[in-house]
Amino acid sequence: MSGDDDLKGIDLRDRVMFITAQIKDLQKKREELLGRLRNECTHEAITETPYVAECKFMHALPPKRTCIICGLSEEGWGGYEKLSKGTVVRVIPDRGEFHRYNSELKPLTTIVIPEDMCGKT
Numbered sequence: 823m824s825g826d827d828d829l830k831g832i833d834l835r836d837r838v839m840f841i842t843a844q845i846k847d848l849q850k851k852r853e854e855l856l857g858r859l860r861n862e863c864t865h866e867a868i869t870e871t872p873y874v875a876e877c878k879f880m881h882a883l884p885p886k887r888t889c890i891i892c893g894l895s896e897e898g899w900g901g902y903e904k905l906s907k908g909t910v911v912r913v914i915p916d917r918g919e920f921h922r923y924n925s926e927l928k929p930l931t932t933i934v935i936p937e938d939m940c941g942k943t
């Protein structure tokens with residue numbers, strides 16, 4: 823079973839085009855829902871990566887925060903617009919690890935956020 827059995831009898835190229843259209847539709851729906859989530863979220867659980875001073879090979883990097891609940895991300899050169907009041911539950915000094923950690927929304931468990939914040943959304 824390949825998962826596209828409802829497309830049996832349809833030419834492979836047409837199947838690809840059909841699935842591509844479904845993917846685009848789902849991506850659009852995902853963006854709409856994510857926008858609503860970020861608008862409604864109170865941004866209570868935050869991850870942060872600290873400021874990085876300029877060095878020989880690299881410009882300075884601002885501190886950065888991402889909301890664990892909704893994925894909203896902000897740079898903090900002069901403070902944060904929406905992520906100033908949340909609780910920083912995890913500081914991730916390594917920028918690559920910070921971006922990997924925040925690349926997708928995760929189920930809200932005590933591994934991700936403190937127990938008293940679980941189920942608040």
Ligand SMILES: [Zn+2]
Pocket residue numbers: 860863864865866889890891892893894
């Ligand atoms: Zn949020």
